[in-house]
Amino acid sequence: MEDRATQDHGLVDSTLRGDRQAFGELVERYQRLVASVAWRYGIGQMEIEDVVSEVFVKAYRNLHRFRPEHAFSTWLYRLAINHAIDHTRRQRKEQGRTEMPQSLPDPAPTAGEGVESGERATLVRSALAKLKAHYRDVLFLVYVEGLKIEEVAGVLGLPQGTVKTRLMRGREAMRRALVSRHPEYFGGQR
C-alpha cells in the first residue's frame, strides 16, 4: 500500500494534469491541518473558513512550484503559516491597532491548575498579543508551532542568527513586560 506522501504526490500530479477532483481530495485531507494553524494564530471561527479557502486557492495557483523532494503537507503547512502571519498583520493594520485579535485560542486548563495559574496564563497571552510582530512571529513558530530554528528561518526568510536573536529578545521583552506590570505573578528581580 502506498504511503501518504506518495499518494499526495500522485494527487498533485493529477491536479497538474487538469484533474481538479484530485485537488479536492488534497483539500479533504489537509483542511484540518491548515485550519489548526489559522486557529493557533488566533483567527476567529467566523473568518477561519475564508482563510483556509484562501490558503488552498493559493496552493492551487502555485502548485507548479511545488517540488516533489518535499512532502506536500510540509509545503502546505508553510504556506498556511505565511498566510496566517500575513492575515493577522493585515487585520491589525486595518483595525489600526497593535494587538493581535483578542480571540487567541484559550487552552483548556489541566486538572490541578489553580486560579493563579489561570490568571498567569491570561496575562501571558495578553502580553504575547501586545508584543512586536517580528518577535511574536518567532515565538509563535518556535513554541506554539514547535518548529526548529532552521525551519523558522526558512518560513520567515531570515538568517538563523536573526531568528535566534529575535527569539531571545522576544522572550526577554515578554518577561520584562510581565514582571513590570504584574510582579505579584512573575517576580520583581532577575
Next chain:
Amino acid sequence: MIGRRFRRALDERGLGQPSAEQADRWIIDELTSLRGQIPYEIDVRRRVMIEIERLVPQDRHEVPAWQLGWATAIVGVGAIVLLALLWGSWPEWRTGVENGFALMRGLAEVSVTLAGLLLSLLSLPFKMLAGLRDLLIEVPSMASRVKPFAVVGVALCYLIMTGTIVGVVGRDLRYPATTPTRED
C-alpha cells in the same frame, strides 16, 4: 550569595518571589499550551472547488457549421453592398493615376528631407569625437606651461614630508614613550 541561594530555595519550594527562570518557564509553558488542533470541524472542499472553477478559463466550444455558414453569408452580402456603394463614387481612371503619382512624389520629397535630418543627427557624435581629439592634443602643450610650478610643488612636498619624518623619529628616540599600565 547566601541571600540568592536562599531565594532560589524559596523559589523552588514555591515560597518566595519567582525567579526570571521561573517566569521564563511559565511563559514557555503557556505558549506551548497553545498547541493543539482546532476544536471544531470545518469543511471547505466545496467552496475551494468553486473558487478553482472560477480560476480556470472556460473551455472553448466548437462553432457549429450552420452558424459558420450564416456568418459567412452575412459577411459576403455586406461586402457586396459595400463594393457596390463605392463603385458609384469611384474617381475617373486618369485622375486616379495622376493623384497616385502626386502622392508618390510628395512621399519622396518628405523622405529626402527626413534623410537629411537623420544624416546630420548621425554625424553629431563624430563631430564631438573630433572636438575631444583636438582638446587632447592641446593638453600636453598646456601642461608644459605649468611644468616649473609642478616641479617646485613636488620638491616642497618632499621637503615637508622628510622634515616631518625626521622630526617625529628624532623626538621618539630622544624621549621614549612610557609603557601604558592597565588600571584595574
